[in-house]
Amino acid sequence: MPAARLVLAEDHALLRAGLIQLLEAKGFEILAAVDNLPELQRALADPRADAAVVDVRMPPTFTDEGLRAAIEARAARPGFPVLVLSQYVEQLYARELLASGEGAVGYLLKDRVGDVTEFVDALHRVAAGGTVLDPSVVAAVLDRRRDAPVERLTAREREVLALMAEGRANAGIAQSLVVTEKAVAKHINSIFAKLDLPTDADDHRRVRAVLEWLRV
Amino acid sequence: MPATASTAPGPAGPFRVTGYAVAQVLLFPLAIVLFVLTVVSAVLVVAWIGIPLLLVLLPVLRWIADLHRRMAARTLGSPVPAPYAPLPEGALAALRVRATDTATWRDLLWLLWAMTGGFVLAVVVVVVFLAVVTFPVWFFGSPPVMRIRAAVDRAILTVGRTDRLEERVHALAESRADVVDHSAAELRRIERDLHDGPQARLAAAALSLGLAEDLFETDPVTARRLIGEARATTSTALVELRDVVRGIHPPVLADRGLNGAVRALAIDMAMPVEVESAVPRLPAPVESAVYFVVAECLANVGKHAAADSVHLSLHHDGRVLAGSVADDGRGGADPRRGSGLQGIATRLAAFDGTMAVSSPPGGPTVVRWEVPCPPLASSSPRTMPSSAPA
Known part of the structure; x- marks a missing residue:
């Protein structure tokens, strides 16, 4: 399998250099590494790009141009995988990203880059069409929802739910919680029963059901 | 801010001021009725009935005061601006502004003068005019007398711009003091948040990294654990920094x-x-x-x-x-x-x-x-x- 060709947008020189080093070491090919919106738009228009890793805030206005460019790119090329990185996660932005097309989208805090294995794994999942949401988004939603179904979930089930929203498959969840895959499957069945959701073997559809239910 | 300002080319002559004197004498009964009703209504506000009464009375009070401002301006030959605060839309809101405007209270005070001393001066002018033998007295005496009346009218009916500005300065000084207090408290809170949170964490991370550097060759296992701890600590510092920044400017x-x-x-x-x-x-x-x-x-x-x-x-x-x-x-x-x-x-x-x-x-x-x-x-x-x- 040839290396995935990435567009990387990050305006901090140190972080950009670090990300290039990290991603190349993990077998990605950096097609373009840019630090402002016009260059990012040009790079995203390149049909050779397989996926993009984009910072939300960058020149010229230092607001949310990265996010907007990502959403535009996904409008122009439906299903184009984009992983958005930010110093902050806003639920408003999470909603906009999720609404920009089915799957192949990620939204993570920049801190998560520190855990290299996790980060690269997340990027692979997005590139493969999965949905990856930062755990803090899911935590905020669970905090906010005080209705009965959420209250019925056990602490363990909440953990599993959060990991599902992060886009992990059963194996990933099992590894993260240090339990067997069978135990995870049991938790997931219980969660779906409590939340009145149809069970589905397909990971992507399952994540979507959870996100829809959470009304992220 | 002056709502109306009347100007006249110069002081008015005996005929004109006598006209004003007649008008002021004729308005005397209205002044008495208005004063009594306004005071009574102000008391009756407690029993609600005063509110509709004041809705009618305060504009009439303003009208009669404005009339006298114009007469005083012509008598003196200089402008007598009305000092009312601008009125908002809506009858009740306007009533509120009128009732709390110091200019309204001065209008009321002025009615007292118009019913007593002011009235006497106007009557004197009318009488010396009507009594034919006192014609010279009237011709030379009425303008100065009416100027006295007009001067007193002006003194009561015009709150100087100075008063308005003083009020404004007072309000600004108060809000500025509040803002200064508020921002000082905010700065203290931010300083404390940074000091107790991210600063302490980064110091701890630096310590872990320093130890790891020392142990790098002799005890790589511990060094690795320390580096992991340092990374976790910087993550927490970032979380805390985000919270601080959200509190400053989201x-x-x-x-x-x-x-x-x-x-x-x-x-x-x-x-x-x-x-x-x-x-x-x-x-x-x-x-x-x-x-x-x-x-x-x-x-x-x-x-x-x-x-x-x-x-x-x-x-x-x-x-x-x-x-x-x-x-x-x-x-x-x-x-x-x-x-x-x-x-x-x-x-x-x-x-x-x-x-x-x-x-x-x-x-x-x-x-x-x-x-x-x-x-x-x-x-x-x-x-x-x-x-x-x-």
């Missing part, structure tokens, strides 16, 4: 302005919040103040109101930003208790903004505010020649 506000930022606040609420917001980009300090006002109101709803739904609205008419947060909760919020609503009022006062809270026991609670502010030129056409620079 990133979503910088990105999206008030429309997006209040929606982001609404998303974080446990109950559904209906958001109606279509405001242009405003100067950053105003956006920030209004954002924290909305945040405080929503936080109060979440903590105290036990509400099922909330309505949040923000509108800008080109000059004034008007907003409100209304919930269907249990009511009984008292702006004098608790520092949150006080803090809102202070933030708004810095921009000449005002706030009103209506929260009867049993609800609903409505917090409304208004802040005068022109939009930024880039996001919407200028509506005032004096709009703020972009």
Whole structure:
């Protein structure tokens, strides 16, 4: 399998250099590494790009141009995988990203880059069409929802739910919680029963059901 | 600010001032009736009936005072400006402004003078005019007498601009002191948050890394663990830094302005919040103040109101930003208790903004505010020649 060709947008020189080093070491090919919106738009228009890793805030206005460019790119090329990185996660932005097309989208805090294995794994999942949401988004939603179904979930089930929203498959969840895959499957069945959701073997559809239910 | 200003080419002659004297004598009964009724109505406000009476009486009082201002201006040959505060729309709101305007109280005081000393002077002028033998006295004496009356009229009926400015300076000094206190407290809080949080964490991370460096060759296993700890610590420091920054100027506000930022606040609420917001980009300090006002109101709803739904609205008419947060909760919020609503009022006062809270026991609670502010030129056409620079 040839290396995935990435567009990387990050305006901090140190972080950009670090990300290039990290991603190349993990077998990605950096097609373009840019630090402002016009260059990012040009790079995203390149049909050779397989996926993009984009910072939300960058020149010229230092607001949310990265996010907007990502959403535009996904409008122009439906299903184009984009992983958005930010110093902050806003639920408003999470909603906009999720609404920009089915799957192949990620939204993570920049801190998560520190855990290299996790980060690269997340990027692979997005590139493969999965949905990856930062755990803090899911935590905020669970905090906010005080209705009965959420209250019925056990602490363990909440953990599993959060990991599902992060886009992990059963194996990933099992590894993260240090339990067997069978135990995870049991938790997931219980969660779906409590939340009145149809069970589905397909990971992507399952994540979507959870996100829809959470009304992220 | 003078609402009306009458000017005359020079002091009036004996015929004209006698005309005024006659008019003033004829208006004497009206002055007495008006004075008595106004005082009685003011007392009857307690029993509500006074309010409709004052709705009629205060404009009449203004009319008669304005009439005398014009006569005094012509008699003296110099302008006698009316010092009333500008009236808002709506009869009741206007009544409120009229009743609390010091100029109204001065009008009332002036009626006392017009019924006594002023009346006597006018009568004297009319009498010496009617008694034919005193014609010379009338010819030479009436203008100075009427000028005395006019001068007293002017002294009572014109609150100098100085008084207005003094009032304004007083209000500004008060709001500035509040703002200074508020920002000093904020700075102390930020300093403490940084000191106890990220600073301490980074110091700890540096310590771990230093130890790891020492042990790198002799004890790689421990060194590796220490590096992992340092990374976790920097992550926590970042989380804390984010919280601090959110409290200073939320990133979503910088990105999206008030429309997006209040929606982001609404998303974080446990109950559904209906958001109606279509405001242009405003100067950053105003956006920030209004954002924290909305945040405080929503936080109060979440903590105290036990509400099922909330309505949040923000509108800008080109000059004034008007907003409100209304919930269907249990009511009984008292702006004098608790520092949150006080803090809102202070933030708004810095921009000449005002706030009103209506929260009867049993609800609903409505917090409304208004802040005068022109939009930024880039996001919407200028509506005032004096709009703020972009």
